Amino acid sequence: MAEVKKNEEPRIGVFVCHCGTNIAGSIDVKAVMEYARTLPNVAIADDYQYMCSTPGQNKIAEAIAEQKLTGVVVAACSPRLHEPTFRNATKAGGLNPFRFEMANIREQNSWVHMHQPEEATAKAKDAVRIAVAKASLLEDLVPKSVPVEKAAMVVGGGVGGMQAALDLANAGIKTYLVEKSPTIGGRMSQLDKTFPTLDCSQCILTPKMVDVYRNEGIELLTYTEVEQVEGYIGNFDVTLRKKARGVITPAEAEARGIVGGGCTGCGDCVDVCPVIKPNPFELGMAPRKAIYIYHPQVSPLIFTVDFDACVKCGLCVEACGEKKAVDLEMKDELMTVKVGTVVLALGYDIFPIEKKFEWGYKNYDNVITSLEFERLICASGPTGGHLIRPSDGETPKRVAFVLCAGSRDSTGVGKPYCSRFCCMYSLKHAHQIIEKIPGVVPYIFYMDIRSFGKMYEEFYYRIQDEGAKFIRGRVANILEDPVTKNLHVNAEDTLLGRPIDMEVDLVVLAAAIQPSAETEKTRRLFGVSCSQDGWLLEAHPKLNPCGTTTAGVYLAGVCQGPKDIPDTVAQAEGAASAASIPIHRGEVELEPYFAQCMEEKCAGCGLCVNQCPYGALALVEKDGRTVMQVTEAKCKGCGTCGGFCPGGAIWMQHFATPQIVAQIDAFLLGGEQ
């Protein structure tokens, strides 16, 4: 059990960083350093241009040895950035790394008080005084190592999730790939061609889908959702809900003792099913039955019963015959798997663009979204690849593409961010109609064309040469001619500086994207933060784009922010690599911020036990009385118990009551009154 070492005279070294002019630009670093020398317990104070540099770190190590320091304070940037650096420097000097405390005088001082040098310097002095007070009471702590389960989970079976799962499995890690819909493939399987190479989307995706299905290291769990998450890095217990599919696989049939049974994907059940529903994969533009597959290339090729629509007539059961694959009494099943790390690849949804009522989507027949365009132009789509006007089935000759539809929108209705791939797919759409429809003219209404990737700008030039017309201006509104169902696109041509009213046959809205519907629920289960627009928050935007603030949980693809297929796949490979590291190392170190019971003070009331969200605390009998006991492996170090204990009997390591009170006192009672 930890105790304050009373016999130890604290000797603290204070190091103030200039950070170039980042800090020194508004704080008098020398004055702060001189001030530190006057503080109680400070044995040495020094300043340096860049404390994080090798000479800066060496200063710390040398001072520890020379001055026999018991604690180190660095006044520099945020501990969220450089605490690990300086802990290592402290360790290098021969001191326990947890005898280090950081005073944040950059992010929370020099950068936010740039024009108030006096006040900023005073605040920096206070920050150093507070840090010294805490450092004087810090104690040796030892991180706890825990073993890591040699298995990973990927949530989301789009192209990003598939890539992450393949990489993990090929690295020898058992991987669970969880997908909510009946098939893997995600958004990419709805696309016709991909920019700028014009590869057929399905043609390059289906080999990956087959790889995933055949890979022995991947346990593919389609039509399955995450229900509950417990545990921490290395030891996540994830409860999954396998939704009732109504159809069993050959393997499941064998388990039930049906020889040669299970779904073979023949489709006999579909032919007899009397219920017709819109197919969500075709965005409602084509029908499906109550027993269905999304499209011919689904993986796994197993039919699914839509129990919301099924009338349980039993015709499919008869049609299936001896295979006995259809089970209309099937119920949801819960299963729990243990994994070491998790990759979230939750994807995106299309922003409901009807909210921008001025463009008339869902009001006018001939205003469609670009995802609907993808299905209409796709050979496997509802029209066999013939682009038609929904109002009359005619082939359009004048097609307007409205870019930034709901993106880069500061009205509060749409999204403020750039959805990043709409420019490029709209250029691709223009190419596709020029290729397929003789005499067609695509009109592209744009704000800026953002063709930032490899070979993207060249593709833009190519589409210009092919005859697409570009009009720089945001579309104000779209009006429908009630007789012809043609559309009048009203915009300002900002290059010519005049308003235009253009009559077209079809309007395609390049609608913004937003986090998928499951993102909010799933991120909360895994304790992952999100940014203001709902995209999941990476641990660091530049230096840790795949990690999250929850150790062991990583991000891949659009759920972290809009990105195209190459970027999604690249990030998925990064996330898989990051997720494999703890598994291959076999153990992870947990920060030793554990609660400890000071048994002589503990009255055994047990109030703390209910405060702990992790069940880490329990009452035990010890030496004839009841005291609380902490299970360190379960304790995550929030300190909620320590904030509640009426007897002050809980010692919260590194955030102990005397340490925090010392900080409060140092600020309010120390220094100039």
Added chain:
Amino acid sequence: MADENWKPKIIAIICNWCSYAGADLAGGARIQYPPDIRAIRVMCTGRIDPLFILKAFQDGADGVLVSGCHFGDCHYLEGNFKAAKRMFLLKSVLKNIGLDDKRLRMTFVSASEGAKWGSVMEDVVKTINELGPSPLKEFAR
């Protein structure tokens, strides 16, 4: 108010995962706000013993800010919720001892809300400036 040179002494106890990160983000974005608040970092607002806050007032603090994650966003599931309940009760204690409960404030600022952190700082300093020095100041120490 008494002293023309009086500057408020305000202490903020904020959680590592949301509000501290949000404050760092405000710094990265160079959002400027009044320099009257000193922050102490804890892992979770659930760690905050109400006695810490009473101690701060006893030490003469003019205001105390507690800031954590939004409900449902807590890194430790529900620490912020427990903290909010404690602060709610503590406010009534403050009122009972004759201290204006506006001197204690709890806010919820996420890791992505740098601008919000800036406006919270503005607002807290404004409130405390309006209230003036804490009546407990003269008894401090």
